[in-house]
Amino acid sequence: MALEKITQVAGTAVYVPGDDIDTDRIIPARFMKCVTFDGLGEFAFIDVRVDPSTGEKTSHPLNDPRFAGASILLSGSNFGCGSSREHAPQALYRYGFRAVLAESFAEIFFGNSTTLGIPCMVLSPADIQAVAALVEANPRAEVTVDVTEGKVTVADMDFPAALPGHAREVLIGGKWDAIADLLEGVPSVKDTAGKLPYMQAA
Amino acid sequence: MKETLLDKVWRAHRVRELANGQTQLLIGTHLIHEVTSPQAFGMLRDLGLKVLMPHRTFATVDHIVPTDEREEPFSDPLADEMVRALRRNCAESGVTFFDLPSGRQGIVHIVGPEQGITQPGTTIACGDSHTSTHGAFGAIAFGIGTSQVRDVLATQTMAIGKPKVRRIEVNGSLRPGVYAKDVILHIIRRLGVNGGLGYAYEYAGTTFDGFTQEERMTVCNMSIEGGARVGYVNPDETTFAYLEGRPYAPKAAEWDAAVARWRSFASDPGAKYDDLIVYRAEDIAPTVTWGINPGQAIFIDELVPRPEELPEKDRATAVEALAHMHLRAGAPIKGTKVDVAFLGSCTNGRLSDLQEVATHLKGRRVRSGVKAIVVPGSQGVAAIAESLGLAEVFRDAGFEWRGAGCSMCLGMNPDKLVGEQLCASSSNRNFKGRQGSPTGRTVLMSPLMVAAAAVTGEIADAREVFGLS
Numbered sequence A: 001m002a003l004e005k006i007t008q009v010a011g012t013a014v015y016v017p018g019d020d021i022d023t024d025r026i027i028p029a030r031f032m033k034c035v036t037f038d039g040l041g042e043f044a045f046i047d048v049r050v051d052p053s054t055g056e057k058t059s060h061p062l063n064d065p066r067f068a069g070a071s072i073l074l075s076g077s078n079f080g081c082g083s084s085r086e087h088a089p090q091a092l093y094r095y096g097f098r099a100v101l102a103e104s105f106a107e108i109f110f111g112n113s114t115t116l117g118i119p120c121m122v123l124s125p126a127d128i129q130a131v132a133a134l135v136e137a138n139p140r141a142e143v144t145v146d147v148t149e150g151k152v153t154v155a156d157m158d159f160p161a162a163l164p165g166h167a168r169e170v171l172i173g174g175k176w177d178a179i180a181d182l183l184e185g186v187p188s189v190k191d192t193a194g195k196l197p198y199m200q201a202a
Numbered sequence B: 001m002k003e004t005l006l007d008k009v010w011r012a013h014r015v016r017e018l019a020n021g022q023t024q025l026l027i028g029t030h031l032i033h034e035v036t037s038p039q040a041f042g043m044l045r046d047l048g049l050k051v052l053m054p055h056r057t058f059a060t061v062d063h064i065v066p067t068d069e070r071e072e073p074f075s076d077p078l079a080d081e082m083v084r085a086l087r088r089n090c091a092e093s094g095v096t097f098f099d100l101p102s103g104r105q106g107i108v109h110i111v112g113p114e115q116g117i118t119q120p121g122t123t124i125a126c127g128d129s130h131t132s133t134h135g136a137f138g139a140i141a142f143g144i145g146t147s148q149v150r151d152v153l154a155t156q157t158m159a160i161g162k163p164k165v166r167r168i169e170v171n172g173s174l175r176p177g178v179y180a181k182d183v184i185l186h187i188i189r190r191l192g193v194n195g196g197l198g199y200a201y202e203y204a205g206t207t208f209d210g211f212t213q214e215e216r217m218t219v220c221n222m223s224i225e226g227g228a229r230v231g232y233v234n235p236d237e238t239t240f241a242y243l244e245g246r247p248y249a250p251k252a253a254e255w256d257a258a259v260a261r262w263r264s265f266a267s268d269p270g271a272k273y274d275d276l277i278v279y280r281a282e283d284i285a286p287t288v289t290w291g292i293n294p295g296q297a298i299f300i301d302e303l304v305p306r307p308e309e310l311p312e313k314d315r316a317t318a319v320e321a322l323a324h325m326h327l328r329a330g331a332p333i334k335g336t337k338v339d340v341a342f343l344g345s346c347t348n349g350r351l352s353d354l355q356e357v358a359t360h361l362k363g364r365r366v367r368s369g370v371k372a373i374v375v376p377g378s379q380g381v382a383a384i385a386e387s388l389g390l391a392e393v394f395r396d397a398g399f400e401w402r403g404a405g406c407s408m409c410l411g412m413n414p415d416k417l418v419g420e421q422l423c424a425s426s427s428n429r430n431f432k433g434r435q436g437s438p439t440g441r442t443v444l445m446s447p448l449m450v451a452a453a454a455v456t457g458e459i460a461d462a463r464e465v466f467g468l469s
Ligand code: SF4
Pocket: B062, B063, B107, B108, B109, B128, B130, B345, B346, B347, B405, B406, B409, B410, B427, B428
């Protein structure tokens, strides 16, 4: 299976401030009543984008026309915590996001996103603020996320952006979806399972 | 070399190292449910792949099932479609399904242990973050996303890096009215909601040695709320006694060999840990959350924190939390009016939880104006609770006695908060909107504290309400 080599993501960005933004916030559970992921994009962050009592659009950054079309999401620490739902990165991807920059990521969200080819890069809190300020000052500014070099460039300024080794390898190597590698290993899987009594068919 | 349980289980299940530095890890037991599996089966079909080891995959339905009107078709057509999809996928691929009519349906993290499928020294994966629950048996159990559910279905493995291990010791006896739930809320409060990032938590110490298997499950369940994807307790006599005689536990001649093998997986004395933390059980009091993440917790007699007195990094979330919860900084949380009391979930929907509450609830009444529901975690729990007369105690007190499922833990079934209702909940997440209303408010606590809230109509100290000391 040949996958795209994800070495760089470029586009405009939007800053969604806050720490511990959980996957229930990214996609509320009631939208998980589906047997495919299609159509999840429009419900990304829905409960903070629409005021539940009035049904009116809120002042959430994703509703701000200045940031329309943004493909890079900026946020705080522990982004994507909570439920393991892959619906969260699926919703972000289908909304149009191709990279997430944050102070830190929850582990399951990070893995789910990598498997979908979405680089989740870690910037220092100060650098998140700096990038957010540049984007706020010029919402059309092109933000370049360099996966290979581990940096983010905006308005000619570079910011170091970390990506754990394995995620970097799989993204730039076009192997972010592990299934092909795993299938290759199936003969050895059977050997390993053969040594474990609990795995034998009754 | 002295090894931890994680080292040993990892070694036994490592298939090979992948080029990216991750391990292809054999997943001995795969649990699936209706929400995160249909897309995975769809992906499998698109790739022309089959389930590699259907005899090691077990399914049940929990998240979307109604807990009162359980006849099919469900009134929610989407929910109905999800159950039918799971039924079809299991039948086509030969996967065991603890379906609604089986009498063994329930929350996946309650059904696995109850059936004896969850065993020491094994690897377990499930498309649900609370899979860490199964670590209570000395298994290494991961919550995974849907693409990984596909990977495990197709190859019985997944690609994953080995976590570090932090040993968290709690020593001594808990004081009356303090429970396993308070222990884990305390740990998360102290270490933070992302303190466990990259770690597996090994829970140990004399408090854990004395815990029942169900108490250990409550703690391991919420590891993920502390950022740790995996949490475990070393298997011991308590574990073996729990498993003996369960439907999928080894039988007769195989039992002794299995126990010997299980025992060998426990961490070696003197094993090396990446981190060690020690708490004293007597320092822990009944704990409740005041905010919108499980780390925002205080003892029942503490005051709601003032954001300006918190570490700088926690302030913004605290301000957001207070606004959402309508709580006043610097005021007691005790006495806050409660609209709903929810007793259930994979954290605290087990038999011992219901038993403990029923013991104290007998003869008491739910305060008028409070909606109180009790949702057994599985049909198995429900059946025993009913035969022991617990259901009657709850009904007499004014609780609604429901059918098994996730219920009000998350807003995917008809049990939801309405508007800004405040819920005293024995579940595990207090995120905004978690219980089905975007403006709904959740206060996490132990089951007995939920009962105290139900009978007083406010957040209360169960020790005072039920006269424990
Ligand atoms: S009870 Fe709650 S946390 Fe547990 S599996 Fe169900 S929805 Fe998830």
